[in-house]
Structure formats: structure tokens, C-alpha cells
Amino acid sequence: xxxxxxxxxxxxxxxxxxxxxxxxxxxxxxxxxxxxxxxxxxxxxxxxxxxxxxxxxxxxxxxxxxxxxxxxxxxxxxxxxxxxxxxxxxxxxxxxxxxxxxxxxxxxxxxxxxxxxxxxxxxxxxxxxxxxxxxxxxxxxxxxxxxxxxxxxxxxxxxxxxxxxxxxxxxxxxxxxxxxxxxxxxxxxxxxxxxxxxxxxxxxxxxxxxxxxxxxxxxxxxxxxxxxxxxxxxxxxxxxxxxxxxxxxxxxxxxxxxxxxxxxxxxxxxxxxxxxxxxxxxxxxxxxxxxxxxxxxxxxxxxxxxxxxxxxxxxxxxxxxxxxxxxxxxxxxxxxxxxxxxxxxxxxxxxxxxxxxxxxx
Numbered sequence: 001x002x003x004x005x006x007x008x009x010x011x012x013x014x015x016x017x018x019x020x021x022x023x024x025x026x027x028x029x030x031x032x033x034x035x036x037x038x039x040x041x042x043x044x045x046x047x048x049x050x051x052x053x054x055x056x057x058x059x060x061x062x063x064x065x066x067x068x069x070x071x072x073x074x075x076x077x078x079x080x081x082x083x084x085x086x087x088x089x090x091x092x093x094x095x096x097x098x099x100x101x102x103x104x105x106x107x108x109x110x111x112x113x114x115x116x117x118x119x120x121x122x123x124x125x126x127x128x129x130x131x132x133x134x135x136x137x138x139x140x141x142x143x144x145x146x147x148x149x150x151x152x153x154x155x156x157x158x159x160x161x162x163x164x165x166x167x168x169x170x171x172x173x174x175x176x177x178x179x180x181x182x183x184x185x186x187x188x189x190x191x192x193x194x195x196x197x198x199x200x201x202x203x204x205x206x207x208x209x210x211x212x213x214x215x216x217x218x219x220x221x222x223x224x225x226x227x228x229x230x231x232x233x234x235x236x237x238x239x240x241x242x243x244x245x246x247x248x249x250x251x252x253x254x255x256x257x258x259x260x261x262x263x264x265x266x267x268x269x270x271x272x273x274x275x276x277x278x279x280x281x282x283x284x285x286x287x288x289x290x291x292x293x294x295x296x297x298x299x300x301x302x303x304x305x306x307x308x309x310x311x312x313x314x315x316x317x318x319x320x321x322x323x324x325x326x327x328x329x330x331x332x333x334x335x336x337x338x339x340x341x342x343x344x345x346x347x348x349x350x351x352x353x354x355x356x357x358x359x360x361x
Contacts, residue, residue, distance in 0.1 A: 005029040006127045006173060007120035009112060010074065012062030014197045015131030018184050019175040021070055021191050023129060031125065032067040032074040034060055035116060037083040037107075038206045066193060079115055086110045088206060092219055095212070098267035099343030100247040102160075103204055109163025109293075117168060127173050132157045135177035136169055139296075145169035146296035149352040152180040159312045162347045162357025163293050213245050227272035229256065232265065232281060240274050243267050249282055249339030263339075283336040289329045289346045289358030297355050299323075306348040306355060308333070310340055316349055329358060 008020040010032040024030045060076060067074035087103050087110070094101035112130065120128050133150030134157055145166055150156040164172070176184060185197070207215055216223060229238035238256040240246065245253065250264045254276055262276040287310075294300070300323060307316035308331060318334040331346060340360060347357040 004127065005031065005123075005125045006129050007116075007123065007125040008032050009116065009128070009130045010034045010063040010067065011131070012059040012066065013131070014188050014193065015133075015176060015184060016063075017066045017131075017193045018187050018191075019129055019131040020066070020072065021187070021193060022175040023173065024070055024072060028127075030070070030072045031123070032063060032070075032072055033116070033120075034063045034074070034076050035083075035111070036060075036076055036078045037080060037111070038088075039080065069193070077116065077119060079111065082115045083107070083111055083206075086115075091204070091212075092216055094343045095216055095244045096220070096223070096269065098243060098269040100341050101343045102345050103206075104160050105163055105345050108160050113164055113168040113172075117171065127171050128168075129173040129175060131176055132161065132174055133176050133179075133181075134158045134161055134174045136172060136174060142298075144296065144298075147354040148177075148296075149349075149354070150174075150176070151178050155181050158354045159309055159345065159347050162295060162345065162354060164295055165293075169295075213242065216244055224272040227274075229254065230273055230275050231262075232275065232277045237262075237276070243269055243272055243274055246274050248341040282339050284340050285333045285336045287331050287340045287346070288324065288361040289331060290327060290361045292327060292329055292356060292358040294356035296353055299356075304348075304355075306331075306350065309347045309349070310337060310344060310360065321348060328361065 006023050006028045008016060008023065008030055010016045010020065011034070020030055020032055064074050087107050090106055091101050091103045113128070117128050133152055133155040135148040135150060137146045137148055138144070139146055147158055147161060147164065147169060149158050188194075204210070204212060223242070223244065225242050226239050227243060228236045229240050231237045237258075238254065241253065246264045246267060248264055248266070251261060254262050254264070256262055256276070261279065263279065263282055264274055265277040265281050266275045268274070292299070300321070304321045306319055306321050308319045309316050317337055320332045322330040322332070324330050342360050344360050345357055346360050348355040
């Protein structure tokens with residue numbers, strides 16, 4: 001591997017630190033990069049909630065310390081403008097349209113594997129590497145690169161990588177793909193890499209206190225406030241505090257004078273209304289996906305049996321996928337699934353092979 005230069009995306013955490021160490025052990029010329037993506041005052045976040053989060057001072061210092069310990073260079077790349085234009089603006093736009101975005105998907109495909117990848121090419125790096133739990137193989141017949149689940153089923157992160165292209169996969173290394181998390185921790189202890197292991201969070205990294213409505217209000221002060229809550233029959237049954245505060249399947253924050261449980265079933269931003277229903281109203285066996293990207297296979301022309309994940313922690317469900325006009329796909333599930341949410345990602349698998357993905361329409 002000598003002479004092969006690798007750019008490693010360093011977050012200061014245990015996974016990217018171990019990835020860099022393993023690559024150095026394998027004989028690569030390793031360079032650590034940390035991306036400066038965001039200033040938290042842009043979202044109005046309080047200082048005390050930032051410690052240990054992405055783009056916090058602790059993150060940059062920890063990444064620098066690990067690189068010094070490994071004896072490799074470390075650089076910080078200012079990518080705040082691109083991150084805001086691509087990821088944050090899309091995040092806001094999706095909520096304004098009544099959808100629930102997953103910014104991690106866009107950050108991976110457009111920031112890490114477009115903007116960052118372009119920077120690494122300019123620095124004559126042969127490969128880009130991250131601490132994702134995923135694997136890359138190559139189909140001998142077609143020569144096509146294929147993205148496969150990480151060996152550790154509890155840590156597999158391919159769901160977030162369905163936007164990658166063949167060109168990106170050809171240059172990418174996933175040093176942790178064949179490892180279990182236990183082995184990563186053991187490796188870190190052996191090499192005395194004391195990088196912190198961040199707890200998994202449901203919060204968006206650039207809004208660490210999860211108050212995303214505040215971010216929307218800062219950008220759009222005139223965004224509509226309260227509006228009608230309607231039931232499935234169209235009757236007005238209450239008032240909401242702003243449609244953008246809700247997502248499909250949500251129960252919290254629905255103020256209706258009844259003892260029955262109600263959940264958000266749909267959102268109408270134009271009318272500034274939300275529709276609520278029962279638990280049973282949340283279940284469906286069909287949806288459509290847009291913005292499709294086929295990673296490991298050529299775009300299918302006929303019906304295709306798949307397993308689909310509609311959320312990161314969702315158990316893959318058997319489905320039949322049909323290509324429709326206008327770049328859309330219809331997904332018929334073998335069993336109904338709960339709270340299929342517009343804006344979230346639908347990712348298609350065949351066993352451990354990630355076929356492709358799209359956004360739920």
C-alpha cells in the first residue's frame with residue numbers, strides 16, 4: 001500500500017480514530033481532515049449543550065490530538081458555506097413543505113462524497129476513508145462496485161450512504177466494515193486511543209438541543225403559527241402551534257379535548273393544517289419514492305423484489321418495487337408498516353447488498 005495517500009474524515013471520535021490507525025498500519029500515507037461545517041449560534045443553540053457535539057471545540061481538539069498521537073498530519077477544512085447551502089437549506093425547505101428530512105443522507109452524499117472528495121482530489125489523495133460501518137465489494141461480472149452492510153448488524157450504517165455513486169465507491173475505503181464494535185473498542189485500547197465514544201443521538205447535529213422550530217423561525221419570521229387540527233372526516237377538532245412542529249406518527253403536542261389517542265396522519269402546509277387519526281390510520285402497505293439512486297445495480301426496468309428500510313432503525317420489510325414514470329418508484333409492502341413519513345429515506349436491499357434508495361414522496 002505504500003505510496004497510496006488516504007484522506008480520513010476525522011470527527012475526534014473512536015470510530016474515525018481507529019479507521020485512521022488501521023490505515024496507517026496497512027501502509028497507507030494517512031492525512032486527517034476535520035470539516036468545519038457549522039456555527040451553532042446560527043441555530044440559536046445554547047453554549048452549554050455543545051460539548052462533544054460535531055463542530056464543537058472539543059471535537060477539533062480531539063481530532064488534532066489523535067493525529068499527533070498517530071504521527072499523521074491534520075487539517076481543518078472550512079466547509080460552512082457549502083453545508084448551509086446544501087444541507088441546512090434543504091432541511092428547512094423540507095419542513096416548510098410539510099416533510100420530515102434526514103439531513104445525514106444529504107450530508108454524506110453531497111458534503112463528504114462531493115465537496116470533501118473534490119478537495120481530497122486537489123490534494124492528490126488516492127482514497128477517501130471514514131469510520132462508517134459498511135463494506136465495498138466489486139462484482140466480477142459487471143465490474144460494478146457494490147455497497148454492503150457492515151459486518152456488525154447493530155452498527156451497520158449503509159442506510160445513510162444510499163446517495164453514493166460508482167465514482168465515489170471506487171475511491172472509498174471503510175476500514176471498520178469488517179469489524180464488530182467490540183473489536184473497535186479493543187483496538188482503541190491497545191493503541192491507547194482515548195477518543196470519546198459519542199452516544200447515538202436522534203437530534204440533528206447542527207441543532208443539538210433538537211429545537212429545530214427555532215431555526216425555522218430565525219430564517220422565516222413570518223412562518224405561519226397556529227392552525228386547525230382536523231380529524232379523518234375533515235372536522236376541526238383542535239388547534240396546533242405551527243404545522244412545521246409536527247411529523248407523521250407524532251402524538252406529543254396534539255391538544256384535543258378527548259381521552260382517545262390521536263396521531264399526526266398528514267400535514268397540509270398550504271392550509272396550515274394537520275390531520276390526526278387513530279393508531280390504525282398510521283399503517284399502510286404502499287408508498288412512492290423519488291430522487292432515486294441505484295448504487296450496486298443498474299437502474300431496474302422491471303418489477304424488483306426488495307427489502308426496504310423506511311427508517312434507520314427499521315427492520316427491513318419485504319416489498320415489490322415498480323419503476324413509474326417521472327423518476328418515481330412504487331413500493332408495495334408485503335405487510336403494512338407504521339408511519340411511512342414523506343421526506344425520510346427508503347433504502348432497498350437484497351440481503352446485505354444495498355441496491356439503492358430514494359426519498360419517500
